[in-house]
Amino acid sequence: MKTLLLAGLLVLAGCATGGGAGPVDVSGADVSKRVLDNGDTIEEFRVGGQLRMVKVSPSRGAPYYMYDSDGDGRMDNDKDGVSPVYWKLYSW
Known part of the structure; x- marks a missing residue:
């Protein structure tokens, strides 16, 4: 019974955090992308000219x-x- 309850709670937690965007809305943002010398990629999302x-x-x-x-x-x-x-831990 405890296993079933734990599985149900994990599914609910996944539904609550798994989908959707992050804590800020960046829909329609201007994205600038650059690659550093070490191979790292940095993407900046700006909304109305402001970095978000x-x-x-x-x-x-x-x-x-x-x-x-x-x-x-x-x-x-x-x-x-x-x-x-x-x-981002997981998504679907």
Whole structure:
């Protein structure tokens, strides 16, 4: 019974977080893409000329994202001044 309950909770958690966009709306954004010397790719998403999201695709490893969710033109910071990064764990 516990296994069935746990499986149901995992399915609900996947439905709640699996689909959709990130924490900011970048539909219709201008995307500029550049490749660094080490092979990393950086994509900047600008809405109305303002940077809203950055996607970093390392030459080795999974891509990660940084967001400006409040629209102040700076990437979101935590209490120590470090920008949190987000990884897409799965999607369907």
